[in-house]
Amino acid sequence: MEYEFLFVVDGVDVDDDLAVGIIFDEFDGLLTRHRDKHLLDLAESGDGAIDAAHRLVVRLRKELPQLRLERLDPDLVGVSDIAERTGRSRQNVLQWVNGERRTEVGAFPDPEGTAGRSLVWRWAEVNAWLARIGEQVGDPGATRQDALHIDFMLPRWQQSLAEGLPIVRFVHSQEDERTKDRAGVAQLLEGTLSAPGLLDMISAFPRPERQRLTVVCAVLPDRLSAVAERIRADETGVVLAFQGEKNELHLMRVAAREVPGARPVSELGLGDDATVGDLLLVVANGAVQPTTPLALVG
Incomplete structure (x- = not known):
């Protein structure tokens, strides 16, 4: 609009x-x-x-x-x-x-x-x-x-x-009873963006608009498909932000489609119903490095 x-x-x-x-x-x-x-x-x-x-x-x-x-x-x-x-x-x-x-x-x-x-x-x-x-x-x-x-x-x-530096746009993976939790992730991340080198690191994902960075804030039960739907057609990739079981902050570079350098989540054994929590388990088990860009495609 x-x-x-x-x-x-x-x-x-x-x-x-x-x-x-x-x-x-x-x-x-x-x-x-x-x-x-x-x-x-x-x-x-x-x-x-x-x-x-x-x-x-x-x-x-x-x-x-x-x-x-x-x-x-x-x-x-x-x-x-x-x-x-x-x-x-x-x-x-x-x-x-x-x-x-x-x-x-x-x-x-x-x-x-x-x-x-x-x-x-x-x-x-x-x-x-x-x-x-x-x-x-x-x-x-x-x-x-x-x-x-x-x-x-x-x-x-x-x-x-x-x-x-790019200016950051925060969006929620979806809107429901956990919206406040996703907003909490955004607030937590806003408070850490001033840390030396952090914004440079999370903005390194190739994207058409180098001056804009989208961060999708999620919670562990959110489906990866919902995250992918929040990535617009003109965005090559975004940063997925969420908190783990111990409230630690996680940042991952993700794309809604296959792009050079990104690994499809299907190669990690994650299907259409996979959640952010499932992705965290895969990373914790060492199947992929936290810094590896991921394509949220089956």
């Missing part, structure tokens, strides 16, 4: 024809100036808003290394703005706001605050509500929660790229 973002940026200027041209040609984006700040409006596809923003940071760094993303602009809108963007009357919008129409899809979003004497809302939240009544305008934006996460991560992502 494609997501639309409005970033507050620094390092570029609307009078810089080269930068403006790159933004338009490479990103189909628009750079504008509002009072003392520059705004960058562009869209990107991803598994979610955070993943799309993650991709944008990498692409922008490659094309415009001088540009710095400061934060997301909340794109606050009032009743008149909503009416203009949707092509509806102010009265119609007020009926939505006051719960007089289309209540079957849930209440209209809470306002973000006031501007002067008028209420204002985050456009992304309004547009998400509009999508539920079939009135979505353009691409969706980041939810409030996703926007907070993106704003928090922007400095870290950009600092990693400035240091020549």
